[in-house]
Amino acid sequence: LCCTMSFPLLFSWITIIIARLDNHAQAISSWSSGMDTYMSESWAVLSRMPQPSCVDIPRNFTLCHGIDYARMRLPNLVDHETLDEAVQQAAPWISLLRLNCHPDTQRFLCSLFAPVCLERAIYPCRSLCEAVKSGCEKRMQMYGFPWPEMLNCNKFPITNDMCIQPHENYQVNKSCTSCNQVGTYENILDHFCRSDLVLKVKLKSVSSNYIVVQKARSIKPRETETNLRQSDVELKLQLTENNENCPCSSAKAHRNKRYLAMAYHGRNGVLxxxxxxxxxxxxxxxxxxxxxxxxxxxxxxxxxxxERARRERRKKLRAKAKAAAARLGLKIPNPR
Known part of the structure; x- marks a missing residue:
């Protein structure tokens, strides 16, 4: 072919081949440069991502301070990157905890807002989420709090050894909840609104399925109270709707002392x-x-x-700001 091809034509072919090789080399160089830029930018993004760290759960983290462990992981499992953000966003859930709607409420919420400090994140089991939701959702809806999408139980793993499960011992004496209540502001008012009778009483006797009270004085507003004002008449109050046997530990001792008792009319008119x-x-x-x-x-x-939760939160934030200002020699004026 070389012998029969004219020199000008051969020169043209060689020029074309060299040009194509040069373009190919430039393309490879450009691709390599682009990959270097991409990898450099990717590593820069990764280096800016917050790395997991462990911090002490502070006293002002009211929702979770005093739980079974003392140190938590950041970022937490609801994407709060700083401790201040976690404390602030957890504050509205304190009211739910104080409603005492389920024994595992704190365990569930803190597994998300203040996860235990381990090498890898441990999520709550779906069964834990469903148990708390079953106990609390209706109470939340009653007061205008829908169950939020961030706590959608389908997001959490099915029960296994690598997730946080419900406490098993809470099943014991589950039916007798009336005697195992907490004296929080929210819980007392919640039961007040769900009761037909609210009484200041003395206990006369306690059995396995009812208590007998005397010296009862009604403290429910007139429009919802019965004719009971101050009476020596004894009242029998069942401990459960189905008249089941269960211990009433809060009523075993000091029977001559006064108690706050709340009751509702059950089936067949029983209290x-x-x-x-x-x-x-x-x-x-x-x-x-x-x-x-x-x-x-x-x-x-x-x-x-x-509103009460907001006031408490503002009060705490203001106290924190005052303390910080005092360290700097500044003074924050009181609100009018």
């Missing part, structure tokens, strides 16, 4: 105990709840609970 607490007016939350009884509008209880 069923809804809540029993020792009468402890020296307790701040108990005292605040008592003051609210006469002016409480149960239709707006959810709004009142939310």
């Amino acid at each position: 069923v105990l809804n809540l029993l607490l020792p009468w402890r007016k020296e307790k701040v939350q108990f005292k605040k709840a008592l003051k609210m009884f006469r002016k409480l509008d149960c239709k707006t209880l959810g709004t009142q609970i939310r």
